[in-house]
Amino acid sequence: MRGRVWVSYLMVAMAMAAGSPAVAAAEPAVSTAQAEAGEGPPAVEVAVTRDGEVWTADYVFAKDAPVWGFIRSSLINGSREAWRPGDWSVVTPGVVLERVRNLDVLRAIDGGDVPRRVSLRLTPRDHNLEADYGVLIFTDGSTAMFTGAFDVFPLASLEAAQAAPEDLNGFVMDKSNARITWRDASGPVLLHGQRQDRAVTEDGTTYVLFGAAQMKEGERLVTVVDPELPAWVAATIEDFGPRVAEYYTGRMGPGQSDRPTVVASWKGPTPGLQSMGGSVLPGLIVMNFEGIGQVRPSPDSEASTRWFIGHESAHFWLGQTVRYERSRDSWITEGGADLMAIRALKTLYPDYDARTELQREVDDCVRLAVKPVREAVSRGEYRAFYACGAVFALTAEGVQRRATGGDWFDFLRPLIDANREDGVLTREEWLTELTRVSGDASLRADIEILLDDGAADPAALIAALFDRTGVGYRREDGKIRLD
DSSP states (O other), X not given: OOOOOOOOOOOOOOXXXXXXXXXXXXXXXXXXXXXXXXXXXXXXXXXXXXXTTEEEEEEEESSOOSEEEESOOOBBTTTOOBSHHHHEEEOSTTEEEEEETTEEEEEETTSSOOOSXXXXXXXXXXXXXXXXXXXXXXXXXXXXXXXXXXXXXXXXXXXXXXXOOSOOTTOXXXXXXXXXXXXXXXXXXXXXXXXXXXEEEOSSSOEEEXXXXXXXXXSSOEEEEOXXXXXXXXXXXXXXXXXXXHHHHHHHOOOSOSSOEEEEEEOOOOTTOOEEEEEEETTXXXXXXXXXXXXXXXXXXXXXXXXXXXXXXXXXXXXXXXBOSSGGGTHHHHHHHHHHHHHHHHHHOTTOOHHHHHHHHHHHXXXXXXXXXXXXXXXXXXXXXXXXXXXXXXXXXXXXXXXXXXXXXXXXXXXXXXXXXXXXXXXXXXXXXXXXXXXXXXXXXXXHHHHHTOOSOHHHHHHHHHHHXXXXXXXXXXXXXXX
16 A cells, blocks of 8 residues: 655755753853854853653843744644644743744734743644654654754844745844753753763754664664654665665765664554655654554555655755755755655666656646746645656756766766755756756756746646657657656
8 A cells, every 4th residue: 555655855954053052040151162252152042851741942042132033934734834833832921922924933022122031831743844844753752853943033023024035045144053952851862872961952953852762773874763663664764774875875976974863753553644754954864654554564665665765865965965055946856866766766676666656756747837836835835846856857867868878866966076065056057957968958948937937738848858858758648658
């Protein structure tokens, strides 16, 4: 049974959260680096504490502001509701936490400055977020908290919050870093593979684990898995993860991490469902599994799980070694990682049905590209980035095959190598390379129609792309059917 398969990912495009320990009564601490530079205290300190069933987050602000906006203000997948106002409540009088257009914000009710100290009560829930990192809750009660969820920045007014764009990449803001202290009254927390009584994070790009979940170290992989995760899934992660990473290294050169940690949670055997969600951070893959389709291995469930691991692992190259410039360009990393995983599986498992997976990409792109792909974020249609990105990658692969006999990896590797230093692969660079290899500027023009305008008949444009690049297909009742 294949069921529904959800895969979600958001590459960290802004590493602007960095931490610092909050203190109960003393003045905010100053880091060694800040002291040496002659700087003052960090703009924000946070103490996240679990005491039994009670979770708290205590903020200390070093400056005055009438509004503090949360840098990561994602929505719940499906309902498109803000998760934070329902899960976090303000304890400090005179302060509210609410949604203001694209941002979750803390603001003073009277319109003045937010108090320098604000306390929140947290109720962690494992929402499936739109292209963002949520809380992971294990069946034994262990809970992994994403550090970036606590990062805020000051705004001059409520009107400024209302004017903030949906995509904060490139948005001018006060990037003063926060430092977060993590404590659990029941015992040490796990951070970067180490158990610590008092952990401190200085960036917003990792998870901190509360609870007894155990870590297993391998030669190429470290795993922390839910104790109820089906054993075959855990074994597949431990076996296939290193294999696919080794294949990618051989084709693409070194990725961001050669010994990542995988954290995998289990939401239970929900009937009629096979659900997999994941994300990648520096040195870390986060996965969550759910559904009756994952309970026992079958050819379909094994193939889907391997593909999922292959997609997430691909982001250590396409997403971490190089990232996109704006969220509207995430077709570069998502569709590219999809095709990387499909081609890797076909090489490692020759019986793998790559055509069915690629057909799904084409069908979904045809369905979604009637509207501009670049605006998919505002519609909550993240699938467009995966599907149309994979169609564009197929087009590039066809170009490479005609030019040199190569494949998708041969097209992609020069782009990654050329951008290792700045770490950004832009839309312009990707499309320029397509034109350079093909000698056909019309390919770029048609892709840009789908990206910027959408098309009344996306199938016709995609067929034209395939015609000019040698991707095998046939038309049946107006539909594209891959050979």
